[in-house]
Amino acid sequence: MTIIAVFNQKGGVGKTTTTANLAAAMARNGLAPLVIDLDPQAHLTSMSGLTPKASRTVYSFYQNQTPLSELVTELGNQVNLIPSHMELAKVDMMLTQNRRDLRRLKKAMADEMLADSDTPVLIDCCPMIGVLSLSALMAADVVLVPVTAEYLAMNGAQQLDQTLKGLATKGLYRPRKVFINRYQRGHPTSEKVSHELTRRYGKDFCRTRVFESQSILEGVGSNQDVFSFAPDSESAEDFSYLLDELIESGFIKVSL
Template identity: 40%
Template sequence: MRIAIFNQKGGVGKTTTALNLGAALNRSGNPPLLIDLDPQGHLSSIHGKAPLDANQSLFSFFQEQHTLRELEVDWEHIGRLIPAHQQLIKVDSIFGKGPAILNKLRHGLDALEESQPDRQCLIDCCPYIGVLALNAIFACDCLIIPVSTDYLSLQAADHITRTLQVLEPVMKRRVNRYYLLTRFDRRRRMSDDVRNKLRERYGDDVLDTVISENVTVAESPSLNQDVFRHNAGSTGAHDYRNLLGELVERGSLPVTMR
């Protein structure tokens, strides 16, 4: 199963969700592959020891210098990572937007999964629609859209939904998607307002799990740790365990929990 994590608004928890959902999968006995598809490389920087050379990053895959398998690096306590590089920002201008480049990641993952069909894949996307994000959308089985509890993030979710409606006739399928509320503060009325509006618009596509505003979630990336390693008893760790459980229950992560 391939899950892309995408929102066109920054600061909503895309990378944090990729990191901690990956860690939750690993703790359940299902170490995933994480792909950093963002030229900013935040996920790769959290790894701490990912290669810094563009030729050892996902950019090399787009240049057809390496296969995805050749670019994987081990990530202790998580699984495996294919790192990003700032050179990814050039993909749009170098390769254009033809079908071959838009489907490149999908075809690469098809080949990679022939030998590891049961491994889950999480894709951390860049916060804008371009060749990179389109590669993720075309490749994924499911899209998680993190929505922080503010009105601008709600507008961004609406924009993504309209974008998907435009793309789906081209893809000839509906992209399965879930809206995940992040930075949820139960003391603020706005959090409940955003949740209610999201449910009115998208119904069952809104996940029941919310990711609470939590110090441990915010601090852990700066320590090159996931939320479980930083504080497994924290509210944030509890929320990400619940997220994994809900995705498994909904059938979007076909894994056996331990």
């Protein structure tokens, strides 16, 4: 299976809702995904209705060398989550950006056979470039980049392009796919951003658009993914189509 870092170097582009809803789409297709909340803001953890102690989160992996497999919580929607905690913000001070520290997550996933299992893994990243986000990029096979239909989000995607190019020069090439999030049909800015992303990224830009949706927002407020909150909504359909496109293009590999 594939390890996917969900990342953009701008906050507020929907990384967390993308991770939660794409994982839910996978679960509905019998893929039993593992999700790692690697953002100290812990929004994905909160959205899942969890308020764990720091010792039961991914912070304990970095602080106490707790195996990742011991930190997994199974959610009601069949998604397995390694939660986060605000203490995770200390990791950037605890560790350095040397290769050994940045490879800790990748090595642990390999040692615990998470990287080679039949389970897809999604990593919800923080928007800042530091130990956590670089660790996620090094552990990942591919990078999924949500871009909201606004100009500043495109700038964040461009900054990420430079980061990925820097990794590639060190022999760490990571394919990426960009998709437009919170798209508003017929809105001038949405149309201009979509056109520019198509021009800039070509085949690496997803055909699927995730539309602006009240269902997603209300689902977050109810600690539910959109499939649990509004299974017949357009948003649930959007994320189903996005998953289908990522699998059909070979970006996400699944075991048949």
